[in-house]
Amino acid sequence: MKNHVKVARVKADLTQQQLADAVGITRQTISHIEKGKYNPSLKLCLQICYAVNAKLDEIFWVNQEDFE
16 A cells, blocks of 8 residues: 655654654564555554654545555
8 A cells, every 4th residue: 555654754753663663563564564565554554643743644545546
């Protein structure tokens, strides 16, 4: 799934490890989320948003044409 986690993380001046520590997951999971190889739960999406001070739709919004 496409997302803007990396952009938001860099904007928040966080490393993958710092973001992972903030939300209680591994750095590798953050890497997989950023690459679109792992679809996080809604709870994890919200935790990431809170950690980088962004809104859910700014990071995880997917347009219908992205599913095709």
